[in-house]
Amino acid sequence: MKKIDLHTHSNCSDGSMSPAELVDLAAASDLAAIALTDHDSISGLDEAINRGKKIGIEVINGAEFSLFNDDTAIHLLAYCFDPAHPAIKNLIKKAQKIRDDRNKGIFAKFSDLGIEIDHDKLLLSAKGQLGRPHFAAYLVNHGMARNNQDAFNRYLKRGGPAYVARERLKTTEAMTEISRAGGISVLAHPMAVNHSRKTMTGIIRSLKDHGLGGVEVLYPAHDNSTIKYLTALARELDLAITGGSDFHGAGKPDIRLGGPGLMPPVPLTLLENLKKRLPTP
Ligand code: AMP
Ligand code: ZN
Ligand code: FE
Ligand code: FE
Numbered sequence: 001m002k003k004i005d006l007h008t009h010s011n012c013s014d015g016s017m018s019p020a021e022l023v024d025l026a027a028a029s030d031l032a033a034i035a036l037t038d039h040d041s042i043s044g045l046d047e048a049i050n051r052g053k054k055i056g057i058e059v060i061n062g063a064e065f066s067l068f069n070d071d072t073a074i075h076l077l078a079y080c081f082d083p084a085h086p087a088i089k090n091l092i093k094k095a096q097k098i099r100d101d102r103n104k105g106i107f108a109k110f111s112d113l114g115i116e117i118d119h120d121k122l123l124l125s126a127k128g129q130l131g132r133p134h135f136a137a138y139l140v141n142h143g144m145a146r147n148n149q150d151a152f153n154r155y156l157k158r159g160g161p162a163y164v165a166r167e168r169l170k171t172t173e174a175m176t177e178i179s180r181a182g183g184i185s186v187l188a189h190p191m192a193v194n195h196s197r198k199t200m201t202g203i204i205r206s207l208k209d210h211g212l213g214g215v216e217v218l219y220p221a222h223d224n225s226t227i228k229y230l231t232a233l234a235r236e237l238d239l240a241i242t243g244g245s246d247f248h249g250a251g252k253p254d255i256r257l258g259g260p261g262l263m264p265p266v267p268l269t270l271l272e273n274l275k276k277r278l279p280t281p
Contacts, residue, residue: 002032002268005258006060007077007188007216007244010036011126012044013064014133016249019044020051022257023059029258032268033058035079035244040065040095041129042083060271063088064188065095068168069203074193076174077216077242080278081183088181091174096129098167103130105164106156110135113161115144132156133251148251175211179279184213186242186274191226192219201233208237213277218243218270220255220263227264240274242266 009015010022017025019036026034036048036059045061052059061083065076081088110117117138126134136151145151155162175185187207190200204215217230218241234241243266247257259265 001265003258003265004031004033004035004268004271005244005247005266006035006062006079006242006271006274007037007064007219008034008247008257009038009064009249010044010048011249012036012041013038013129014126014131014248014251016251019048022247022249023048023051023055023057025257026057027055029256031057031258033060033271034257035060035062035077037062037064037077037244039063039129039131040092040099042088042092045083058271061183063092065091065174066166066168067171067174069171069207072193072195072203073168074171074203075188076171076178077186077188077244078174078178078183079186079242079274081178081181083181085181087177088183091169091177091181094169098169099129099131102164102166106132106135106162109162109164110155113155115139135162171207172210175207179211182279182281184240184274184278185211186214186216186240187212188216189219189221189246190215190230191222197229204233204239205237208239212239214240214242214274216243217241218259218264218266220245220259222263240270240277242270242274 010019036044038044042063048059060079063078067074067076122138136148139145139151178185215230215234217227245255245259247255
């Protein structure tokens with residue numbers, strides 16, 4: 001069986017590897033295809049695709065957006081869009097503006113705490129999107145936190161002294177734009193959203209009515225019972241089933257590309273089925 005991974009992060013968001021390194025690792029991990037799904041960024045896609053062409057790994061255009069569905073914060077994966085399409089460019093631009101505003105707020109909170117963070121150094125550490133993990137790494141590198149988790153626990157976690165809630169785009173708006181750009185929307189790690197199955201079922205049903213194309217069923221944090229539940233729901237609602245490891249490299253050392261431990265391997269057939277559902281131009 002050919003295996004794939006449809007959820008990965010490079011150093012164009014908060015992963016530790018460059019897009020090309022990620023594709024090399026995919027080859028070394030015996031994967032046939034990966035999707036690069038950086039947070040709010042498509043800046044790594046060219047590099048990943050070129051590397052993939054060279055070494056015979058299929059690279060799928062992707063991105064992961066942090067959104068609001070009513071009051072629920074969700075992550076939405078976008079696949080197979082045309083990265084040059086104005087709809088996707090515009091969506092990325094909006095998401096990046098929200099991040100920039102939030103990062104300014106985080107700088108200000110650290111400043112209030114008497115911790116001056118060098119903007120330039122921090123920006124240099126992020127090729128694409130700057131997020132809380134970059135602030136955490138900065139604190140560790142400058143002796144202000146013992147490790148990443150310590151930095152989150154003391155400063156950056158939700159409710160922490162340097163935490164800034166962010167504005168979020170609406171899921172319905174994002175799904176419309178993704179579809180206009182020729183792509184398909186997939187709900188990321190549904191059970192990480194921390195809702196009961198009943199609530200999650202309602203959310204997925206309503207998303208389907210607004211253009212959702214699939215659900216990420218295979219995910220490291222999903223146990224067998226969750227996989228069964230999500231598979232049944234996806235079949236009932238005629239949604240594609242996808243899977244990915246959410247690989248971040250050194251930042252999340254427990255997660256291997258292609259899926260660790262309990263996560264079943266993601267078969268290439270899931271990607272083939274996903275492609276059949278792409279909007280017709
Ligand atoms: P951001 O997109 O800037 O809000 O950063 C989100 C990332 O921060 C997540 O992907 C995690 O890697 C990390 N993160 C969020 N909350 C925590 C936490 N409580 N402890 C450790 N890492 C966290
Ligand atoms: Zn991340
Ligand atoms: Fe996510
Ligand atoms: Fe992710």
